[in-house]
Amino acid sequence: MTHNPHDEPPRLHLVRDVLDSALKDRNEEPLGRADRIVIALHGDAPPQVVSIETGSSALAARLSPRLGRAAHRLGRRFGLRRGRPTRFRWSSVTSIGPDLHLDIDKSRSPASLWERWLLRHIIRRIPGMK
Amino acid sequence: MPRHTFYLDTLLGRKVFDPDGRCAGRIEEIIAHTHDGQCEVEEFLLGTAGLFQRLSIAHVARHLLRLLGAHGHPASHRVPWRELDLQDPRRPRLRCSTASLKKIP
Numbered sequence: 392m393t394h395n396p397h398d399e400p401p402r403l404h405l406v407r408d409v410l411d412s413a414l415k416d417r418n419e420e421p422l423g424r425a426d427r428i429v430i431a432l433h434g435d436a437p438p439q440v441v442s443i444e445t446g447s448s449a450l451a452a453r454l455s456p457r458l459g460r461a462a463h464r465l466g467r468r469f470g471l472r473r474g475r476p477t478r479f480r481w482s483s484v485t486s487i488g489p490d491l492h493l494d495i496d497k498s499r500s501p502a503s504l505w506e507r508w509l510l511r512h513i514i515r516r517i518p519g520m521k
Numbered sequence: 522m523p524r525h526t527f528y529l530d531t532l533l534g535r536k537v538f539d540p541d542g543r544c545a546g547r548i549e550e551i552i553a554h555t556h557d558g559q560c561e562v563e564e565f566l567l568g569t570a571g572l573f574q575r576l577s578i579a580h581v582a583r584h585l586l587r588l589l590g591a592h593g594h595p596a597s598h599r600v601p602w603r604e605l606d607l608q609d610p611r612r613p614r615l616r617c618s619t620a621s622l623k624k625i626p
Binding site for chain 2: 401402403404405406407410427428429430431432433436437438439440441453481482484487
């Protein structure tokens with residue numbers, strides 16, 4: 392992110408600074424990567440970044456539409472979110488640096504559904520694990 | 522006014538043509554600014570110089586190209602958001618002529 396010394400709003404390069412950046416929650420816990428950026432057009436207003444998507448189905452769709460459809464089908468069959476990527480509103484972004492910090496609590500976020508599922512169904516059943 | 526959304530990656534690498542059918546370059550980077558929790562697109566960078574900015578090698582690449590005898594990038598332009606029609610993000614079109622665009626040094 393480029394900071395301008397003359398009180399102008401900070402400029403950022405969306406591909407270089409945002410796309411593929413690591414996402415961190417308010418406790419510095421990893422939430423995934425910014426796999427896709429959603430832009431909205433609204434009348435005569437400038438295009439606006441409205442949200443960031445993360446998840447394997449989002450990344451697959453970015454790499455190739457065919458791969459995206461396959462990942463979506465797999466997600467609908469086996470996924471915990473029916474193949475839908477996790478979407479974070481831009482308004483939850485608190486800072487942009489090497490990582491993108493979001494005002495999100497990972498333990499309540501859909502981004503950690505798989506981790507919580509693994510913890511509940513597998514890790515807790517391993518003897519000696521809590 | 523209905524809102525139309527699309528993915529940023531849909532635009533990347535797309536060739537941009539002006540109303541006369543001249544190619545102004547490919548979209549390589551998108552510059553935005555943030556204020557009050559909102560992020561608004563300011564301009565689009567087209568061509569090789571845009572790609573160099575995206576890869577953070579703009580200065581090195583410029584010096585290297587100068588050493589090799591190249592002078593500027595023939596199809597590297599800055600397009601203000603108002604001048605780009607994004608109604609079909611797969612076919613972005615300029616609202617002005619390529620000649621009226623600012624070149625990226």
